[in-house]
Amino acid sequence: MIWEIDDGTSVVEGLDAHGRPDPAYAASLGLLPARTGSRVLASLLEWAVAVLVALPALIVLTPVLVDSASGGFDVDAFFARGDLVWVIVAVAVSQVLTLAYVIVQLVLHGRKGVTLGKAVCGIRSVNVRTLERPKFWRGAVVRYLLAYASLIVPVIGPVLVIALSPLFDIERRGRGWLDLAAGTWFVDVRRGLNPYDQKRMRIARKSVKISEHEEKAPLPSLATPIDRDAPAEYVPSARLSGGVIGAHRSQTPAEKTDAQAPGLMVATVPPSLATGAPPVFPVAPAAAPAPAVPSPAPPASVPSAAVVSPPQAPAAPAPAAVSDAAAPAPSAPASVARAEVGDGIRAVLVLDSGARVEVRGTTLFGRSPAAAAGEGEAQLIPVPDETRSVSKTHVAVMPARRGVFVVDRASTNGSAIIRDGAETPLVAGHPAELRTGDTVRFGDRTMRVEQA
Template identity: 50%
Template sequence: MIWEIDDSTHAVEGLDGRGRPRPEYAASLGLRMAPFGRRVLATSIELGILVVLQLPLLLVSLPVLLNAAASADPAAALTDAGNLGIVIACAAASSALTTAFVVLQLILHGRKGTTVGKAAAGIRSVNVRTLERPGFWRGAVVRYLVLGASFLVPLIGPVLVIACSPLFDPERRGRGWADMAGATWFVDVRNGLNPYDVKRMRIARKTAATDLADERSELPSLATSAAAPGSGAYIPVTRSSGGVVGAPRGETYTASAAPGGADAAVVAPGGAAVDPAGHPAGAPASGPREPVHPSVASSMAPAGPGIPWTPPRLLPDAAPPAGPPLPVASRPAAPARPGAPAVAAPPVADASSPAVVLEFDTGTRIALPGAGILIGRDPSPAPGDNGLTLVPIEDPTKSISKTHLALLRTGGAIIAVDRASTNGSALIRDGAEHSLPPGQGVTVRSGDTLLLGDRRALIRIG
């Protein structure tokens, strides 16, 4: 038998070239520095508990010991007092309770990043490099040894180590000398991300790693001359979680300047002009031809003559369905599963459509106007999204993509389309959760719940 030993090291994210933690990475995850006032509050709570635990010693044992020390014969004074057993019991109780409390604090801080005072103040401690639990020995024991050593110099030591040293942190993250020694950092879990929430932390790390792909930037034009025969051009067609999906070279379509796109002519790959129905422009149909999907013509913006254009790859290869043109191209409907929501392509908006309201779990209510809405942290429309209202959703954990989901109004139905979001979308109906395939429209109804990353939105229609 051959034994394999995995000697791979755990990759630590958010470090610079010298292996030092980058504050901007932690900020991108949603971690916030714990306020100094609440850190003082947490320390005060823990010191108050220690004082309470020392009360038996301070109120019973200490006065007797001081009186005995002031007498000529301390041993005789303790024996004659008649309460030597009570003195010893009170001193032992205070010592045992204090020791148990300190050990509990060390274990909680090393394994959970919290203590009694920090839990009450909404603070957690993490390792400054890994943003995970600080560890028992360095994160807890070493740190508390430095804090304890500061009390060897009365008043001045604690003031310097606890109160003043965080002011000299070069990274301005409130880390004092004890935190430097223990490699710890205290974060605010009331107003920021809780690093011990495994699901949200995983989503935040994944989003931070892929967020650059969602950044909108001005891309240089890669278009070539339309006069050159057989020339192609890179035309942005739609968006995905990795950026913009472009048309492949070689299969060039050209839209005319006919406004609205309804009467636009399209140049097929062979170079012949055809109308949106798939017949030669300006000539009657002669023989069977491969039809062009009506959504291709309807989604083309008036671009002027000679502008190369390629239809989205999300269009089905089969013949187009009957009915009005589609504003957004979608994938073919998947086979229906028992209990799964109906799947449909989004048709054009109708003024007679019912009123629709989305109620988010944050309390936000959004009415569905016009043809529909495009939801995300910073949504941006793709070609064919004409008439959609952009609805930005605040999401500190970044579980929602910048362009996450489209909700489209129809004459008698509402269509939800996931826009290739990073964390996906789902629909809850009758207690069952159904994932939304990217780019595929799904009919929703009143009472359904949409899942967008970590956010929930209840749909009310009518």
């Protein structure tokens, strides 16, 4: 037994030969950089909320700061004010609210890549290398420390660091100085892919990493077609009692015309032979009596010609000599009863979108289904799928003699049958029988089987 030990090293996808993040890889996934206007609007909203939280302290301390700047501030007079308690309470409340606001912003940015302003503008922050959530200390704490440090130079500092620095990005990804220091990148989730949607992100990475499977034409089947001009098709239930794959060949219109022509004998199979009952052969109707012609009486040992039923005679009687003009052609017995594939509705499939599909013949499901060479006419059912989990031609539903079968057409994400709560994956190219109440999963879509 060979043991494989995971050394814990994770492979980061989307890096170039120098280990730097490749913008083309992110673009192929569907990630779009956030616009500069949206980023500036998000920052303004966050600063506006911060000012609103600190408003009580600003209202109380603004006169004190103005007196201190003009040189008229008196410490004794300040502490002798009658509303000193309310001043202290207002400043304390503002400080507590501001601290809670900053902590919430840091936690949300570090774990979810979103803050109050970014959530309103449809922006998410990701690690520029892994395209996952940013690291807490570098992606959130360092970023906010640098943002607050820019306030040392009022107005000019925040405008230059936050608003104008993304314009100098050589990669044209809208990364400013704060992003370079924090290793983050802002993406627009309204126009592009949301990197925190794990399912869609996994499908996008898989689509970029693995090329879509090219559907090839199936090999010709050795099964005997039902009709003479029907395309070859493997029907697992079409085995005769003798073990031969195939079915009886139905009569063509030319053969039916020949069978109806007078004077031609067509060999048919009596229905009694198919059911196992004692054979009963058809009896030709008696001819009209001919005019009396005087003839010598036959010998007593030779009986007159008579029609004897096969069950009453041990051997088949010799056919009576009747002229073609006098004797009508015997009526052909009914052929063996069998169900023709495609006659009527065999089943009804209900998609998860609510659409109902009637299965009368071979039915193909996929994003852009197409019949393969030699498959003949088929009902094409396009299934829209934004996640691209459904292949172009994903599954085929084919009615057979004993029921309805489903075949996976070598799809990328596979198919399965859900029956009684248990899911059974389908092997590509191998048909599986469907029952009423089954659910067929193909990619991320499903359809339920109902009886016609």
